[in-house]
Amino acid sequence: MMTTIKEFTLIDLENVGLFVNGEWLTSLKEGTFSVENPSTKKIVAHVPKGGQKETEKAIAAAHDAFQTWSKLTAQERADYLLKLRDLMHDHKEELATIMSLEMGKAFLEAVGEVTYAASFLTWYAEEARRIYGETIPASSPNKRLFVVKQPVGVVAAITPWNFPVAMMTRKLGPALAAGCTGIVKPASQSPLTALAFAKLVEMSGIPNGVVNIVAGSTKEISDEIFNNPIVKKISFTGSTEVGKELVVQSANQLKKLSLELGGHAPFIVFEDADLEKAAEGALASKFRNAGQTCVCANRIYVHKNIKDEFAKIFVEKVKQLKMGDSLAKNVEIGPLVNEEGVIKVKAQVEDAVNKGAKILIGGTNGNLKNGYFFEPTVLDNVTNDMDIMKEETFGPVAPLTIFESDEEVIQEANNTKYGLAAYLYTADLKRAITVSEALNFGIIGLNDALPGVAQAPFGGMNESGYGREGGHQGIRDYLEEKYISLEL
Template structure:
């Protein structure tokens, strides 16, 4: 692990294994961090904070851009590591490296735009000011499905604001985080600014939440875990940013460009084998165009190549582990038992060495099926029909989640009204891939709170200080 600028082993001598989901083979053994190593990382970050926070925004930006350049230089190596440990198709993994680097580019510049205020005083002998300062040492708990991009989306604004941090990567994907730390070392980022500890989730998390030096924690993961972290944060009133589960509706209105709508849903639903919290999970198609939409959808999905994530030309790799595969199978079986029709797929890949499931399209799906109530996190696309705009919006909003949503229509009035009516933090309007570094990303309801990306993403890493000066 990478602690205070040094590569260290676990004091306990314990390791945990990382498996390739395409082959089920062990690809690495990683030192297992516990509370002791986490405490050392926090101490290192606290010591580094004093100097890092006093650097100018331009000085911090130079470090960040050097790290960005190294990420892009080593795109193929990072993509290979990512693909091996979590099964993301290699070309898609290369795309994630570029996306991850964009957050360092954006926040290296955004750090230069942290402005204060001068407020008109209510007395002649006073002057009133507001300044913004880094919140302090922060922690990032990152997910396995986007192991690099979710890290820079958190560390980018933190570093730009003058904070130092500790990253706890998912146990499935520590190698990507450690490779990033290697590049940070090569970029000569001052020791303690970035620390990586992977291992015992409870021991690390407990130390992060109980240690008063940690002022803010950013978490991406499941809603259930997010709720538990809210409870843990209450003891010290730590700042929290939570990007939690999603169950994105994908609404195709009668006047939509069907070809574009199909291309969009293929890109959204089957990216990362359906293992994204913003992918299209509930596909609502107007009854008058459903047959045409479904026919073209099947044709496009048949063209997708499933296989070892490192193999050439593969579009869809494996599910990350056995439990992920079992959940997909459970949702499909439940839907079929309740009357859904399999238009394509509907089974795991036979005689596969890893956790592969055929990209699947289900028709005649109804709201009582599990797949319409729970986040599947797999390559299964359920289609259901609607008759009126209001019914489509009501069905889309009928979920505890509120992260991403999608609309396809050519009618500008319908587009505006539907976008405003959807209770989701993100609306992709004729756009299935809305995520970019310069725009805010986050959810409503039980999909969490706080925003990452855009100028909004740096706010939670700053404290506003009011200064009243008597003359």
Template sequence: MANTTTKDFSLLDLEEVKLFVNGSWVTASTDTFFTLKNPSTKEVIANVPRGGRDEAKNAIEAANAAFPQWSKLTANDRADYLLRLRDLMLENEEELATLMSMEMGKAFGESIGEVKYAANFLSWYAEEGRRVYGETIPASSPNKRLFVIKQPVGVVAAITPWNFPLAMMTRKLGPALAAGCTGVVKPASQSPLSALAFAKLVEKAGIPNGVVNIVAGKTQEISDEIFENPVVKKVSFTGSTDVGKTLVEKSAKQLKKLSLELGGHAPFIVFEDADLDKAAEGALASKFRNAGQTCICANRIYVHENVKEEFATRFIEKVRHLKVGDSLDPSVQIGPLVNEDGLNKVVEHVKDAQLKGAVVLEGGHIKEDGDGYFFEPTVIDNVSKDMFIMSEETFGPVAPLFTFSSDEEVIIEANDTEYGLAAYLYTSNLERAVRVSESLNFGVIGLNDAVPGVPQAPFGGMNQSGYGREGGHQGIKDYLEEKFISLSL
């Protein structure tokens, strides 16, 4: 394996990475591997077993065998395991963050933040699992008693994305384990290391064998086994809309429960009465988080014509101070794109916009110093609706500015998308804040708030951004079945 510029890890041996199935560390049955490179340096950091259908099947069988014991534990006992796992995550946050930054390029400071965020889902659902209440129903005759109880659905599968490899995993596993389900996680091939390091913590926490299984590798084979194996009762997927549509078709054959958090194209609206400093700081935080590689980042920034110039000046000044570089450098704010394809898509979107009349106000080029997939934080103006950047997710550090003149106009423009995941608006007018928030067809609204996601609130989209909710008390519902019991005395 090529030399890495990193320290030794206590959780994961990068010289001999293995998958986690039924409490054991295993290689792929085919004895094949895929190479993982650091997008900041293009150096090989690990060779990961290319798990496939056999490993997925073994993991599902292990989860099924573990289900009876795990589901019969009290909610308090399961909560104790989750809280122990949370503590271990926080104790090992630097190592987890380092692995995450190495494998997918997230700036180290953001990676630390994600570890804390991911651990909070375990805290929240440890407690939420204690509040899975049933109910009694007034009977229609004196000799009957009617009850509703809630029970875990069974074995579940989580298919997680590369851009938030730990947070999306615990947002799915937290409620699943708290409800009494057991599970199989298929991490993205770009970021399996942090998931496998998490499995080491599952082991340290003493969670019984088979309750949590991590299988990386051949996406198609693993997915086929998950959707064709009748043991799996529910699947949670975060990823692209196109893949999500395919999974809906696959889930229909067995009527598996399915929750989807898919693509987004978030509008960010700055009204003329907004606090422009706060709005500029919010746009910076939303747009350039994880180098623009988030499903809820600001993709279209609409600014009222009366404050457009002033906002642009303040925003660009902040963009110019962003530091781009190796994701392991604690002072860096913008790391690389995840891979060459991601970089090429950003380049294509910027070139397309320029050919159609857009003007680059800041940035606009590949950052040449260094060997990684870096692109300059970019602001473009004179944007029109026929540009790729106004209809597709760029997934990169490019902020397009669009001018509007009325509330009615910007609401129509913001809603003119097939997506409906997140939207943002900045205003000091309470009436406008309520009216526009209610008019935007998106599942998450950031009202003077660029970072609205929290474990205690539901997160999910409308339209082609998916269905189902994760987070909040709503997030545990899909992992439970309601059973009606009618007792005749």
């Protein structure tokens, strides 16, 4: 049974379609797949299940559109991006409602994500005008040497369910600004947000084929993206395990590939830190999106001399978080995305308790039995042999452990295959600099729990991937550098 909460302007939940070459495909041979509201476990929509044929059609459309889109001036492309940005702001509450309905993000947080997503369109509209070439001093008086930058061509974006609109604009923004066209494959848990965004693309007047969105069979869509020689570059956000498989797939045609993969972020609170600010930061980092972010705090290291005081302050703040149906305006913690997420979180908590950890707050799904809920949880006396200190949690569980020296905590923080984000709180300038430099992570939040912004590079080290999104660095992978040697 399907349940709808309101009539939407951007999407008809009773008649959802894929977006290919400016057309809405609503009836496919492969049938449909269902989208579930994790707050209620009820089906909210059935989405056409796209596959190889739809993907091939989308890639062909992007290729045709590239011939004219790439020839537009930077100003013309920027104008389109800014129009799309304005439409996102105009429809931000509807986009947030759709997002909350399909993947469980708390409504007010979803509104914030739309605003964040729109900022990438602003930034890359500006960056479109900053794609500079070079003139190189020649070694001969009758030669002139030039470097020009050109769009790579058709690109593909494979986006995750936990940030269904921000991850699209973080990829599409630089791609479109550079002059590329492409296809988006959204996660099956959150295709509706992507398809509502496609309606905004249509409303903006962006030419047909520039942006195409195909949801459905992950294997068929991915195989066509990687096997089709028209696609020149792929950007993927997801798990490290899948990312490794895509590296192998990309090798056959040497496709350009950027990967934003898993994380296991340390959050370090030094003895000289402002404990109120550090606890507030840990709360914001750990419990954003119910802990379902790649950069959220997964391991909280607190100096042994302040651990008890920090824990007391932190737990009091956690107590104030309201959990419930993600569409409720006063809710801060929504459900996890599916049952598998709940099972994983429960298993990590049980493993920790069995090995000696103490639950300071939470530890169950509360009294919310109808959705995929798990209470905001704080564990104390956590040790390195526990699963939660080794595996990404992707849930609202904060493990506390102690350290005694800077050298010890740096070693412990770096003791992971991941390298996406790390956080530290200290009032000591020397410590702030030396520890930041010693941590092997692509993003450092220094007394800052929310470092992500459109104008700064986002990406990881080690098995957290390679390439950068955001900042002026984020447009590089969508451009080829061509060297021209002119003999006079």
